[in-house]
Amino acid sequence: MTAPGSPWEPTTTSAVPPAxxxxxxxxxxxxxxxxxxxxxxVLLTGALAxxxxxxxxxxxxxxxxxxxxxEAQEYAEQVATLRGELEATRAELDATTEQLDTATARITxxxxxxxxLGDENxxxxxxxxxxxxxxxxxxxxxxxxxxxxAAQSQLIGYLNNREAYDQADLERFxxxxxxxxxxxxxxxxxxxxxxxx
Amino acid sequence: xxxxxxxxxGARAGAVTALAASLAACAALPPMPPAxxxxxxxxxxxxxxxxxxxxxxxxxxxxAVQRMAVRIRNVGCGNLSTGSGFAVDSHTLIxxxxxxxxxxxxxxxxxxxxxxxxxxxxxxxxxxxxVVRTRDALPSSAALSGADPxxxxxxxxxxxxxxxxxxxxxxxxxxxxxxxLHENLGExxxxxxxxxxxSSGSAALDSDGEVIGVVYAKTGDDRSLLVPQSTLSELLxxxxxxxxxxxx
Numbered sequence: 001m002t003a004p005g006s007p008w009e010p011t012t013t014s015a016v017p018p019a020x021x022x023x024x025x026x027x028x029x030x031x032x033x034x035x036x037x038x039x040x041x042v043l044l045t046g047a048l049a050x051x052x053x054x055x056x057x058x059x060x061x062x063x064x065x066x067x068x069x070x071e072a073q074e075y076a077e078q079v080a081t082l083r084g085e086l087e088a089t090r091a092e093l094d095a096t097t098e099q100l101d102t103a104t105a106r107i108t109x110x111x112x113x114x115x116x117l118g119d120e121n122x123x124x125x126x127x128x129x130x131x132x133x134x135x136x137x138x139x140x141x142x143x144x145x146x147x148x149x150a151a152q153s154q155l156i157g158y159l160n161n162r163e164a165y166d167q168a169d170l171e172r173f174x175x176x177x178x179x180x181x182x183x184x185x186x187x188x189x190x191x192x193x194x195x196x197x
Numbered sequence: 198x199x200x201x202x203x204x205x206x207g208a209r210a211g212a213v214t215a216l217a218a219s220l221a222a223c224a225a226l227p228p229m230p231p232a233x234x235x236x237x238x239x240x241x242x243x244x245x246x247x248x249x250x251x252x253x254x255x256x257x258x259x260x261a262v263q264r265m266a267v268r269i270r271n272v273g274c275g276n277l278s279t280g281s282g283f284a285v286d287s288h289t290l291i292x293x294x295x296x297x298x299x300x301x302x303x304x305x306x307x308x309x310x311x312x313x314x315x316x317x318x319x320x321x322x323x324x325x326x327x328v329v330r331t332r333d334a335l336p337s338s339a340a341l342s343g344a345d346p347x348x349x350x351x352x353x354x355x356x357x358x359x360x361x362x363x364x365x366x367x368x369x370x371x372x373x374x375x376x377x378l379h380e381n382l383g384e385x386x387x388x389x390x391x392x393x394x395x396s397s398g399s400a401a402l403d404s405d406g407e408v409i410g411v412v413y414a415k416t417g418d419d420r421s422l423l424v425p426q427s428t429l430s431e432l433l434x435x436x437x438x439x440x441x442x443x444x445x
Contacts, residue, residue: 039211050226057227064230071233100258107259111310112362115268118304119279119360122272130275197275 130197137191144184151177262365262402263308264337268357269296269329269398270304274445281356282329283400283408284338290329291429292398293413294320294380297327299445305329307336308363319439321432324424325380325413327398328439339400342407345425346370346386354390354412354421356399366391370409371420378414378422386410386423396421 155177158165246254255261265284269292271277280296282305290305297303297318305313314332321327346352350370358364368390376385392399392415401410401423410423432438 035209050223053226057229061227061230064233067233071237075237104258107257107309108362111306111308114310115270115279115306115357115360118270118306119277122270122277122304126272126275126277 130194134191134194137187137194141184141187141191144180144187148177148181148184151180257309259308260365261337262339262353262355262400262406263363265335265339266308266355266357266363266400267313267335268306268360268363270306271296271298271300272302272304273299274301279357279360279395280397281395281399281412283355283398284335285341285408285433286338287334288316288331289338290331290335291400291411292327292329293325293411294327295325295413296398297329297442300442301444303329305331309336311336318442320442321438322440323382323438324428324432325378326411326424326429326432326439327442328433339402339406339408341426341430342403342405342409345427346403346409348372350409351404352388352390352409352423353402353404354388354392354396354399355402356392356396356412358391358393358396360395368421373425374422376422377416380413381424381428383428384425385413386425387416388421388423389419390421391419392421 151173155170155174158170158173162170255264267282267284267290269280269282269290271280276299278296280292282290282292282296285291297320300318303315303318305315307313313335316330316332318330319328348370352368352370354366354368356364358366368388371387371389373384374387376383386401386409388401390401392412396412397414399412400408401412401421403409408426408429410425411429412421413424414422416422
């Protein structure tokens with residue numbers, strides 16, 4: 001800014017060198033050079049920093065990849081081990097399943113054998129009961145028939161000497177003998193009934 | 198504006214631009230790697246068994262359909278016969294009326310040969326069905342299907358044909374018919390599942406393992422006849438449907 005009251009004079013750069021004979025570099029060119037140098041220095045610094053950072057990053061990523069690879073190998077070993085164990089377990093499971101199938105089939109067989117034995121036992125018991133009933137019936141029949149024949153023989157003896165006995169007594173005795181023989185017939189019918197079963 | 202000032206300004210602008218470009222380039226630089234984790238958590242969870250499936254696991258290797266089947270020995274007065282049955286709860290068995298008829302004692306055994314004490318026996322008048330109550334607990338039981346099967350549906354019959362081993366046979370529902378034996382009210386189911394004497398009282402199951410009928414007879418052309426589960430459900434719902442069976 002100019003002082004107040006003085007005429008305004010334009011400032012111009014003279015191309016004429018100073019009168020004392022000294023030479024100076026043009027100020028504009030020097031400043032540009034400085035600026036260029038500073039920019040180049042900054043760029044160089046930035047490039048160096050970037051390069052350093054990239055170098056460090058690359059190293060870190062390399063280490064990272066190596067760590068992952070190591071871990072992947074550990075997991076791969078674990079997977080291989082687990083696969084082996086899985087295969088062994090599967091084989092064991094197959095064998096156990098086969099044994100279980102055999103065991104269940106055997107249990108079914110044993111249950112059936114037990115049931116058949118139970119059936120046979122019941123059938124045998126029923127047959128023994130039947131035999132016992134038949135034997136008892138046969139015994140009753142034999143006894144009744146024996147009594148019947150003995151009474152009939154006795155009645156025949158009485159009838160052969162009819163005059164020696166009271167007629168009414170003879171008739172009562174004959175009725176008793178008939179009753180005995182009827183019982184013998186009934187016992188025989190029961191026996192035949194048992195035998196028919 | 199002089200050339201010098203313009204040049205200075207250009208230089209400054211260049212410097213600023215270079216600086217900005219450098220900073221922008223910094224943003225594009227790769228970051229440093231994160232630390233490698235010590236342990237890796239798998240993204241896929243390990244398979245686990247659902248609670249419903251756990252309940253279905255067999256404790257001894259036998260299927261649920263085998264565990265709920267029973268063999269019934271009818272010790273009559275001078276005769277002996279065998280039939281099949283199945284559990285519908287821990288103390289109730291279903292079988293046929295003709296399996297428990299003319300009985301002095303009933304002897305029930307399970308798939309693994311265990312004997313089960315019988316408490317009471319009731320027979321239905323309107324169908325060839327009977328209910329046997331047990332004192333001992335039964336190993337397993339089957340649920341009744343909510344509906345009768347359609348034609349063509351798969352059917353599995355579990356029982357003791359000819360009084361022999363526990364047997365599982367598979368067939369398909371052929372259709373329905375009126376009972377040729379006149380033992381049941383309403384229609385009965387016809388299937389091509391093979392049955393034999395002794396299979397009477399066997400459970401007929403659908404693909405879900407639910408009861409769709411009770412085997413009670415076979416036809417001359419080797420087809421099996423079933424009392425449908427709807428008849429069984431109706432009779433079980435009515436307490437008076439089953440009258441106690443007196444021993445012979």
